[in-house]
Amino acid sequence: MARTSTYLHFSGDAEAAFAFYKAAFGSEFDGPIERMGDLPAQPGQPELSAAERNQVASVKLPIPGGHLLIGNDAPAWMGTLVHGNAMxxxxxxxxxxxxxxxxxxxxxxxxxxxxxQEMGDGNYFGTLVDKFGAQWLVSSPGPA
Incomplete structure (x- = not known):
């Protein structure tokens, strides 16, 4: 079955972020949390520190609408993460x-x-940037 997913990268707090999302959506993880240390080393990849080996390589959380929210901790060798307003x-x-x-x-x-809040046509809408830097648009169609 084809479906769309959103992949979020974090600077060491993916596990905390996904625990927060799990509680917010009332959902369960799709499989276990994979750790960086569980993955085979790639050619040319620097050796991971003990802290990096414990970082999240992949965590998956189904959210409403058949959408899959996926996340990981981006090790320093992958570059600096930049949060923006383009998505x-x-x-x-x-x-x-x-x-x-x-x-x-x-x-x-x-x-x-x-x-x-109600938008005048029965639809409800709101936007926020959560405490982990992810930007959300939440809506529901009218009438109530």
């Missing part, structure tokens, strides 16, 4: 109540750019 993760929920619940959960420690 958002958009999620449309079936009900206002579910959308409000998820928005509120993601808003913990976040920068809420546009509060989740």
């Amino acid at each position: 958002d993760i958009g999620i449309e929920l079936d009900t206002h109540a579910e959308a409000a619940r998820i928005f509120t959960a993601l808003a913990e420690g976040a920068n809420v750019e546009f509060p989740f």
Whole structure:
């Protein structure tokens, strides 16, 4: 079955971020968390430190709509991560109540750019940058 996924890279806090997303969405990981130390070394790859071996190589979390959220910790040798404003993760929920619940959960420690609210046509919408730097658009269709 084909599906779309979003891949998020972190600077050492992927496990904390995905524990947060797991609680926010009320979902379970799709398989175990893979660690950098579990992967075979690639030709020319520097030897990983003990801390790097424990970093997340891959974690997968199904979220509503059949979407898969995937993440990892990017080791220093992969380069510097830069958070930008060129992409958002958009999620449309079936009900206002579910959308409000998820928005509120993601808003913990976040920068809420546009509060989740009714848009005048029965649709609800809100945007935020969560405490891990991921940008979210949360919506639900009207009428309630």
